[in-house]
Amino acid sequence: MMEYRAGSVDALEEIFQRYKKPILNYAFKLLASFADAEDVVGEVFYILTSRKDSYEPVAKFSTWIYTIAHNVAIDRIRRRKKIFFFWQKKDKDGNSYEELDIPDTRFMPDSSAQENDISSYVKKAVDKLPFQLKEAIVLRQYHNLSYDQIAAVLNCSLSKVKILIFRAKEALRKELLPYMEELR
Amino acid sequence: MIFIHSRIKKLISAYLDNEVSGKEKNLVEEHLKKCTFCRKYYEGLQKLSSTLGKYKEEELSPDLEQRIKSNFLGKKYKGVAKMKNKKLIVGISSGALAILLMFVFVGHMQHYSWYSVWGRLQNSADRIKSYEYEPAVGAKRLAKTVVTDEQYSPGLPYGYDKRTRISDLNLVRQQGVNAYVPSVTSGVQHMATSRNMVEKDEPWITTTDYNSANWSGSEKGGRYNKPLSPEAIERAAQGGPIVIVEPYLPATGKEDKLIRNAQATLEVENIQKVYDEIVKIGKGNNGYLAAANFNESTNGRISAQIILRVPKEKFEETIDEVRKLGQVKRFDISSMDVSQDYNALVSELNTIKTVYDKIADKLKEKKTDIQQAIRLESELTPIAKRIEAIRNKISEYDNLISVSMITINLYEVSWKLMIQESVKETKRSFVAFVSGLLRNSINLLPALVIICVAAVFAIVLTKKLIRAIKNLFTKKSS
Numbered sequence: 001m002m003e004y005r006a007g008s009v010d011a012l013e014e015i016f017q018r019y020k021k022p023i024l025n026y027a028f029k030l031l032a033s034f035a036d037a038e039d040v041v042g043e044v045f046y047i048l049t050s051r052k053d054s055y056e057p058v059a060k061f062s063t064w065i066y067t068i069a070h071n072v073a074i075d076r077i078r079r080r081k082k083i084f085f086f087w088q089k090k091d092k093d094g095n096s097y098e099e100l101d102i103p104d105t106r107f108m109p110d111s112s113a114q115e116n117d118i119s120s121y122v123k124k125a126v127d128k129l130p131f132q133l134k135e136a137i138v139l140r141q142y143h144n145l146s147y148d149q150i151a152a153v154l155n156c157s158l159s160k161v162k163i164l165i166f167r168a169k170e171a172l173r174k175e176l177l178p179y180m181e182e183l184r
Numbered sequence: 185m186i187f188i189h190s191r192i193k194k195l196i197s198a199y200l201d202n203e204v205s206g207k208e209k210n211l212v213e214e215h216l217k218k219c220t221f222c223r224k225y226y227e228g229l230q231k232l233s234s235t236l237g238k239y240k241e242e243e244l245s246p247d248l249e250q251r252i253k254s255n256f257l258g259k260k261y262k263g264v265a266k267m268k269n270k271k272l273i274v275g276i277s278s279g280a281l282a283i284l285l286m287f288v289f290v291g292h293m294q295h296y297s298w299y300s301v302w303g304r305l306q307n308s309a310d311r312i313k314s315y316e317y318e319p320a321v322g323a324k325r326l327a328k329t330v331v332t333d334e335q336y337s338p339g340l341p342y343g344y345d346k347r348t349r350i351s352d353l354n355l356v357r358q359q360g361v362n363a364y365v366p367s368v369t370s371g372v373q374h375m376a377t378s379r380n381m382v383e384k385d386e387p388w389i390t391t392t393d394y395n396s397a398n399w400s401g402s403e404k405g406g407r408y409n410k411p412l413s414p415e416a417i418e419r420a421a422q423g424g425p426i427v428i429v430e431p432y433l434p435a436t437g438k439e440d441k442l443i444r445n446a447q448a449t450l451e452v453e454n455i456q457k458v459y460d461e462i463v464k465i466g467k468g469n470n471g472y473l474a475a476a477n478f479n480e481s482t483n484g485r486i487s488a489q490i491i492l493r494v495p496k497e498k499f500e501e502t503i504d505e506v507r508k509l510g511q512v513k514r515f516d517i518s519s520m521d522v523s524q525d526y527n528a529l530v531s532e533l534n535t536i537k538t539v540y541d542k543i544a545d546k547l548k549e550k551k552t553d554i555q556q557a558i559r560l561e562s563e564l565t566p567i568a569k570r571i572e573a574i575r576n577k578i579s580e581y582d583n584l585i586s587v588s589m590i591t592i593n594l595y596e597v598s599w600k601l602m603i604q605e606s607v608k609e610t611k612r613s614f615v616a617f618v619s620g621l622l623r624n625s626i627n628l629l630p631a632l633v634i635i636c637v638a639a640v641f642a643i644v645l646t647k648k649l650i651r652a653i654k655n656l657f658t659k660k661s662s
Contacts, residue, residue: 013253016252016253020244020249020252021241021242021243021244024242024243024244025241025242028242029239033651034242034654034655034658035650035651035654035655035658036651037242038244038245038248038654038658041244041248041252042248042251042252045252118235118238119238119239119240122235122236122238122239123239123240126236126239137236140201141233141236141237142236142239146203147198147201147203162194162197162198162203163194165197165198165201166193166194166197166198169197169229169232172232172236173228173229173232176232176235176236179235180228180231180232180235
């Protein structure tokens with residue numbers, strides 16, 4: 001990043017190649033919409049280029065870029081709530097969902113492969129998590145961020161991160177228990 | 185015991201993630217050796233971790249990747265789909281705003297037309313009918329209605345005021361007469377004269393020429409564009425509508441008895457200085473200062489009115505000099521031709537003088553007896569009085585003609601005041617604008633609500649559609 005700040009375009013290319021996929025998947029898991037996730041990628045890299053001068057190498061670069069992605073995703077959810085508040089419906093568990101949202105059929109169990117099946121169950125289970133728990137476990141599980149880094153991204157204390165991850169694991173364990181048996 | 189387990193469970197979670205201190209690590213490892221329950225939990229979490237790993241990773245669609253790269257790697261990047269959506273939202277909302285404004289405008293116009301244009305049209309239609317079937321009646325009625333404003337108003341189409349009437353008359357100079365010919369607007373012929381003309385008692389006659397084909401055009405209206413024949417004027421004298429003619433007075437020459445006055449409004453920086461200048465100009469042109477009046481208004485603005493009188497030969501020169509004194513805001517020069525009055529007075533004076541002289545001669549004759557002398561004397565007195573009055577009037581005219589009056593209004597420029605006034609004016613117009621907008625908006629409130637709801641629906645549905653299309657594409661590409 002410091003190289004990019006100094007004016008190297010190749011450095012930016014490298015950052016993009018390294019982080020495009022992680023950011024896309026992070027946003028996709030948080031927002032459960034592929035189009036939104038792609039938008040987030042675009043926006044994150046836009047912010048990264050436009051605010052390159054505000055970057056200070058006090059923390060890891062990955063923390064910085066995930067913090068940007070976190071803020072963009074939160075912003076998107078807020079906007080979504082503003083526009084769709086009258087179309088939202090609550091399901092049995094009290095989670096709100098959008099009635100008109102187009103279902104992402106790629107993970108429907110029409111695929112015969114078992115891998116895909118488990119993947120779709122995992123996706124469902126992760127989607128069901130409350131937002132904060134989801135974010136904490138996603139950052140830990142799929143992006144290998146340390147607890148300190150997660151605390152920085154979520155802007156909370158280390159002990160809270162520990163509790164969030166523990167609760168997320170508990171919830172996921174309960175949800176995925178039958179499939180874990182299957183796996184054995 | 186339960187307490188320990190629940191605490192250890194939290195630690196196991198962190199232990200698996202390598203986020204425990206050395207002391208905690210020992211504690212967990214010790215506990216796991218002893219406790220089968222917690223060991224099972226530990227194994228469960230390990231399995232969970234590998235199960236979660238089955239989550240299929242997504243790839244960025246190649247076209248989006250290309251777009252992002254080409255857009256911001258080295259160049260400006262302005263969002264991808266987000267900006268597209270933004271543009272759409274801006275487009276739709278500005279469209280909605282435009283429709284709204286159109287509604288406000290149309291509403292306003294309808295409001296106007298209902299009370300004004302429609303009224304005019306109806307009135308016009310009625311009048312055209314009356315011309316068609318009873319031209320003479322219509323003509324007479326019009327001829328009557330020209331006389332005064334009070335009688336005039338009801339006969340005119342709704343919405344016409346004095347100014348409109350005058351502007352609707354075209355001055356045509358033909359065969360030595362000034363003819364006011366009405367132009368036809370709103371599909372109806374109407375005519376009038378200004379009230380001033382009547383009050384001035386200038387010679388005028390009303391003509392009617394409805395039947396003599398001087399009207400070109402159909403019942404929809406036409407324009408009087410043929411010369412007035414003497415017969416036409418003769419016929420017109422019988423009473424009727426349409427054309428008023430007044431005798432044409434030839435252009436004024438040097439011998440004319442003209443009263444010439446001027447009125448100027450100037451904006452100056454220093455009133456006192458300009459006043460001194462004006463006095464100097466007056467003296468320099470053999471004139472004099474007739475009156476001066478200084479005034480300070482409540483808002484602190486100093487103004488003055490100065491009246492100069494100068495010989496008529498110096499009139500133009502004086503005006504030229506006065507105009508240079510400041511910024512001219514208004515300038516009027518008026519000339520009143522009193523030749524007719526003057527000549528009439530002179531000839532009357534001559535006639536009366538002749539009579540007076542004759543009577544006086546009679547009186548001088550020695551044959552006249554006392555009785556007769558007294559009678560002649562009493563006859564002579566009013567004549568003498570009349571002669572005196574006429575002479576006074578003539579000398580008054582002479583005075584007015586030979587010495588022109590120039591009235592100069594002066595205002596001091598004050599930036600503070602100008603700013604204050606402009607602020608006041610801005611405020612006033614802003615309030616008028618807002619209240620007008622508000623009034624119209626309230627009138628259109630139901631439409632407004634419908635438009636707003638429609639706009640929101642349009643935005644939301646467009647967004648949804650875009651997302652659906654995008655999803656479709658990504659599905660295809662994947």
